[in-house]
Amino acid sequence: MSLPAALAPGTVIGGHYIIGTLINQGGFGAVYRGTDTSENNRPCAIKETYDVTPAARRQALMEASVLLTVRSPHLPEVYDTLEANGRFYLIMQLIEGQNLLQLLRSRVPNGQVGVRVPGQLSKSPCSEQEVLSWLLPLMDALQELHSRRPAVMHRDIKPGNIVLTPTGTAVLLDFGLTKLYDPNSSTQTLGRAVTEGFSPLEQYVGKTSPQSDIYSMAATMYILLTNRLPPAATSRGVRDELVAPRLLDPSLSPKLEWVLLKALALHADQRFTSIGEMARILREPTFNDYDEPTVSVPYNPPSPIVAGNSGAASTPYNDPTIAVPYNPAATFQGSGNAPSTVQAPLHIKPNPSPISASYPFLPGTVGQAGAYSPISPQQSSGYTPGGAGQQQMGYPGMSGPQGYGGYSAPQTPVPGYGISQPVLPLTPAQQKKRARAQAAANRPLPVPADQGCLWGVLQGLVAAALVLFFKEQVDFYLAMIIGFLFYVGAGFMTSRRGGSPVRGAWAGYWTGIFGTITFWIVLGIGLLVSALQRFQILTRYNTGVNPGSLFSQAWNTIQPQWPAIPALLANQPPFVNYLVFMLIGLLIAWTAGGIGGFWSRAQRVTRR
Structure with missing residues (x-):
């Protein structure tokens, strides 16, 4: 379906707004650079909405009402609203700069965004410090909107809707999908617009909450830090292929990885209670003992395993096609002293110093203060780049092996380090039951x-x-x-x-x-x-x-x-x-x- 024709430069609407060049155009409307002649030729952005039905008009007025009541350097200011030529127009502050999607495209090889795979060692497009300096102020602005009664949700957070000004200030744009939180109502067709990879599961069925913005913000951070697009939430319900961030960039801090995995939880009740809590944890001092880069040491070509009994049956440890956890004690068989070998490179690093007080708990106590536990690259897993003939070492979620420093691998899979297991799709009855449980969990506490x-x-x-x-x-x-x-x-x-x-x-x-x-x-x-x-x-x-x-x-x-x-x-x-x-x-x-x-x-x- 072709888009409506753009307005010609020089077109006047509302008596004193002059249309300039086209900034962006989509299925719902367009944004133009404009000039307000009644305010000393003040530059402005003119947002045009094609649909003028009552529902679309209410949505546009909702966007205007939200921005009119907020004064923040990280949100655009609204000047005026009007109707002309059968369309609705929103006049707002013109934000100069490039959006984060354009920035990301300029920093990745050949401009290919979201295509990075585990094992592809390259510098991350954006540093952890950069991303936090851009997005933490936006989290504060969103917390102010979420704390209103009823809460105001953006529902379309993604790199393309965040502009970085020449002064380095990040501004969140496009409140066109803004919605007031009502746990008892579903969003209509226009509001169900989703962006694959950035929209949470509940947004596909119109049951959004403030936790939906937390998911979208975490997905934005994820792609900026890793240049990998998060998998669509609908596919994660059947087979979760979300790759842990430190498998893509081991230099990222364990705390940041823990925050992203929690904020990207498939179900809203498993995420942070508020985006303010997420920002507070990200601002806490970082534990750095596990941040040294991983050293890759290739093993020698495979040699026969020395066994005490020549007639012993084959085990997973001598089958090079099976990925098993690394156990130093298992490399010596029977009376022989020669270690067995594997074909994949073994990732090793210096023995870390004792656990800092900043991380007093191991995985399994998530939700308590300081409960995030650092995950070293040796404990990262869930991806085998070479397929058959390669082995993974230190696979969390597998019982038995001892990690470096004497810490045992967790007995349950760590989120984001998915173990390849068949998962049956939910039946319609199970889907309805889960949806009802999720809706009940998302209800606000009684007043x-x-x-x-x-x-x-x-x-x-x-x-x-x-x-x-x-x-x-x-x-x-x-x-x-x-x-x-x-x-x-x-x-x-x-x-x-x-x-x-x-x-x-x-x-x-x-x-x-x-x-x-x-x-x-x-x-x-x-x-x-x-x-x-x-x-x-x-x-x-x-x-x-x-x-x-x-x-x-x-x-x-x-x-x-x-x-x-x-x-x-x-x-x-x-x-x-x-x-x-x-x-x-x-x-x-x-x-x-x-x-x-x-x-x-x-x-x-x-x-x-």
Whole structure:
């Protein structure tokens, strides 16, 4: 399908915006260099949207509203919005420079982007320090957008949408796919636009969240550092072929590799909780003991293995076509002393110094502070460039071998170091189950005030119904006990998926407020209805009697047995004592909600 014809230079829109040269054009619109004659010929960028349907118009206005409320040197400034010639236009700040895709293309051989393979030793197109200096400020700007309520997501982060100005400042462009986070809604067709390699799995089905931007940012860092395009998220669900960054460039820091692999997790709940957390970890001091370049030492041609028993059966260690973990003890067989040989080069390096305090945990404790564990090139695996006739050494995920320095290889595969195992595709029922579980995990934590409103209304209705039906004094006290149970329940339900017990305490507090209001409203309406029914009966049998007197009699008849309010403050009117009594009740509600919060936290710890 051909694109619409570009506007001719010199075209005037909106009365004072002059179209200049075409900067970029795509299926949804085009961007032109322009001039604003009403602002002393100020240079500007004019973004044209082809589709002017209500949905497209809302999307364009969403982009404008986001950028109008943000002031950051890393986001473009919006000047104006308008409609002309049946199309929608967004007038924004003109950002001079080249995007990171153009920069990457200029630094790689023959301009071939994303084609690097493991074992192809060459200098990375962008250094780790460069990439962090460009993208960390963008993470801070995105964290500000994600922290809004509802969160604002970009959903199209990629090298082509990041411009590097002549001063070295990175600016994130193209908010055309911006979306407000609503876990209960799916994105429509326009918003489902994806970029293979940079869009996470959930974006293909329209269920994006702030974690989706984390995935796209990590994919952008990955290709800038390795010149390898991450595999499409849809294919990773069947066979994950994501190559660990240090297999492509061993000079990258282990911490950066750990961050990228976690941020590129296939499922959103396995990534960082926020892009701010990701930036914070990247800013932490780096552990460098494993950063020496790997030394490749080729072995001699293969020779027969010396075996103690000439009739011994063939094993994986003497079959040159099988990749096995390197074990120094396994190179000596029987009574012979000659070591066996392999055909692939053995990667060795000096014995590293003891583990620094910056990395106190080995793999398996991801999620704790400092839980990322350095992965040396000897522990990297998952790719055999030569196929048959070559062997890999120090393969993580394989049991048995001891790594250099005495550290055992992990017993489970490290993300990104995929062991070639057949993976059956999920059935439709399994896909639906996984999608439901992922959607449930992506839901935000309950808001204490919202939970308090829900539980308070329920508590007020139950308590009022109890008093209206039975009207005994003991029923008021029973309603109070029910209220305390609701306070604890509200605190438990608010904190059961995460958060501190204080969230539960505030849920109990709001339950007390909404419950009290609901109780008195429902009780008052119920008493009024009962009084009117009684009044109709009295007027039917007492014609000619003053209606006011009959209503007073009806009102007194339907009254419940009110409990006596204790005189907490002597020599004070009943209203003051009642107010103090209510304040004490709110304090009790807050405490009961906190008990529910601590209860839910104990339940979470037990489940772990």
